[in-house]
Amino acid sequence: MRLSSIALVFGTFLIGAVLCLVTALFAVNVIQDNSERGVRRALDLAALHWAEVEADGLRVYLAGTAPSEALRFQALSTAGAVVDAARIIDQMEVEETKQMAPPRFSIEILRNDGGISLIGLVPSATDREALAARLGKLTEDGSVADLLESADYATPDGWDTAVDYAVSALQRLKRAKVSVSAQQVEITAISNSPNAKRSLESELSSSAPRGLRLSLNISAPRPVITPFTLRFLIEDGTPRFDACSADTEEARNRILSAATSAGLTGKAACTIGLGVPTPNWAAAAEQAIAALARLGGGSVTFSDADVTLVAAEGTEPDLFDRTVGELENSLPDVFALHAVLPEPKDDKATGPPEFLATLSPEGLLQLRGRLSDELSRTTTESFARARFGSGNIYVGARLDDSLPADWPVRVLTGLEALSKLSNGALIVQPDTIRVSGNTGNTEASAEIARLLAEKLGEAERFDIDVTYQEKLDPVASIPTPEECEAEIAAILDTRKINFEPGSSTPDSAARGTIDDIAEILKTCGEVRMEIGGHTDSQGREVMNQQLSQARAQAVLNALRERRVLTANITAKGYGEETPIADNDTEEGREANRRIEFKLIRPEPTDEEQTTLESVEQSNVEDTDAEAPSEQGSSDE
Structure with missing residues (x-):
């Protein structure tokens, strides 16, 4: 009986001990799991994904490689906010500090009429005094504003080559901004004309060293047209422009629309330039073109504010008088109209005296017909040799002292017009000048019209038949x-x-x-x-x-x-x-x-470029789609 009581008491205590042990182990596991999950969640929310967490009983181990000492401390603080800091065992490492990357060296060279300025960061090895001295030779007083900073890092590859090229390029650029960095030069400048722009781009590109990335942004201002000229003709029922000028895009559209209404077909060129005598230029051109269309033929020529309308031979006088009267009343006040109705030709009259010049595609110029006197022949020959080359002239003109007094001027003006063509012919007569031929310049017809109008007067009759051929255009013939x-x-x-x-x-x-x-x-x-x-x-x-x-x-x-x-x-x-x-x-x-x-197409950028006051920026231009174009190569 006594043994049974002792066994019962002992069993009760044993069962209690086992239950306490199981409960303690369960509690430890719960605390361990909750601690590990809580710390892991907090580290993830803090974007500390590199840290590793492992719980062992009440202790929490943090391991992993921290990118920096600050992030290691942040991981400890984040874990300490979840569990008691005394339970955290730090086993984390810190990455070795990387060598600081060198800065990006660059120079902004600004040049205008006021001088040259240098702005940017250069390596300490760069000889700033020598650079300033080289640039100073490009200015009148030799002064250069040196605002450069320097840093003691190794000179990057291609730096000296880029700087040398930038200095040599500035010899051709009076107003420009040149951005220089290692193996790259960006040039922003302004040229005097489209032709000067093409020439400058060609020179700068051809002189660039191999391996240098060159970016050119050269703008050409609108041409100054003097005199501001427009010439529209209707011959044998076919309208055409010999010259067309406008001051704005809207004015050009209005003029071309009026020409289309007068029967012009196809695409016509009309240059937008500076020098328009009045803002009413487009309105006057519209009215004059419409008047010529009512006459059915002839020509209308604008030279600044002087307007010359020449009707076709055989135009009815009543129609001519009525049309001219309406045009005179409708033209803006600044314009002066001169109207001509040609007299019918006398079929029995002999042909007028002529001077003929023919220019072959090979550059040979032949002069025939009549000249006024020996002085006129000598002057004409000298002018021709200067324009076309001394070894390419054949003179077979005879002298005639009965020619008009202005004959030498008409001949020289006609030769100057012919020099603007690649090949063609010139016919000079007392009442008209005819220029015909081929050219690679889209503006040749307009330039000839302005030349004849300026040299001979707005009322002069002249006929221009110039054909543009792309194969003669040194720029257009280059494929895009x-x-x-x-x-x-x-x-x-x-x-x-x-x-x-x-x-x-x-x-x-x-x-x-x-x-x-x-x-x-x-x-x-x-x-x-x-x-x-x-x-x-x-x-x-x-x-x-x-x-x-x-x-x-x-x-x-x-x-x-x-x-x-x-x-x-x-x-x-x-x-x-x-x-x-x-x-x-x-x-x-x-x-x-x-x-x-x-x-390789330029990438768009949101950064505004620094510009000189005298440099015009033109926005380029284009976002084209890339297309793969070459395939090849074979692997094993």
Whole structure:
């Protein structure tokens, strides 16, 4: 009986002890899990994903590599807000402090009539005094405002080359902003005319060192037209412009619309320029063109505020008088109208005296017909040799002292007009001057009309028949970058650039393809393109990228060997990251092994550019879509 009581008491205590132990273990596990989850959640909310959490009983271990000492301390503070800081065991490490990256060195060189200023950050090794001295030679007083700061870092590659080129470019630029950084120069400037702009861009591009990225933003102001000229004709029922000028886009649209209503078909050019004598220019032009259309033929010529209307021969006098009267009453006050109704020709009269000049496509000028006297012949020959070259003149004109007094002036003016053509003919008569021929200048007809009106007077009759031919235009004949890209794509649609297996050496069949591409690029000028190398997905990704880079560079080197200007052409390997077909098939892998040519277009920027007061900024211009254009290359 006594043993049973003792056993019962002992069993009760044992059961209680076991229950307490189980309860304690359960409580510890609950606390451990809750602590680990709570700390993990807090660290995630604080974006401290690098920190690792592990709970062991009541202790919480923090591990991982912190990017900085501050983030390590933040992790400890975040965990301490969830559990007692005494329970946290810090096992975190801190990344080694990286060497501070060098700053971006750049110079802004501003030049105008007031002098030259330097703004920016340069390496300490840059000789600022020598740079200022070189730039000082470009100014009258030799002064240069040096606002540069320097930093003691290594000079980046291409820095000295870019600075030297910028200084040499400023010798051609009187007003400009030149931005210089390592291996890159950006030039913003203004030129005197569109022709000067094209010439300046060509000079700057051709003189740029190889490997230098050059960005040109050169604007040309509106041309100053003196006299402000417009000449519209209707001959044999066919309307045309010999010259057209307008002061605004709206005025040009109004003038061309009036010409269309008068029967003009096709596209007509009308130059927007400076020098308009009155804001009512477009209204006066509309009224004059409409009056000429009512007459059915003739010409109307504007030279500043002087208007000359010449009716066609055979125009009814009543219609002429009525039309001229209405036009005189409707023209703005500033314009003066001179109207001419030609007298009927006498069929029995002999032909008028003439002076003829013909200019061949080879540049040979032949002078025939009549000249006033020996002095006039000597003057005409000297003028012709100065304009057309001393070895290209044949003179076969005879002397006639019965010619009009203004004959020498008419001859010299006509020769000056003929010099604006690539080839053509000139006929000078007492009552008219005829100039005809071909040109590569879209403004040639307008320039000739202004010249004749200015030199001979607004009432003078002259006939201009000038044909623009694109093949004679040195600028228009150059293909656009998009056309170059399309021509290369047309070649590579049928012929790929293949390589020796597993190497960056083009095979023998690729040489002819590269030859044809080189010939296209030689006609394209300074076009910015990228040669991109691509592979299939076979092999390691790093090896594929290296192989694609080597192959793109091999194509670039092959173009250089063929004397192609490659300063604006770069090579880049993309490896397997941009497939154009399925890599699971042999056909797809073959398509993915390729070389692509594509244009490099300027990226839009939201930053405002600093400008000189005297430099006009023109917004460029375009957001074109990139199109892949060359394919090739073969991997093992």
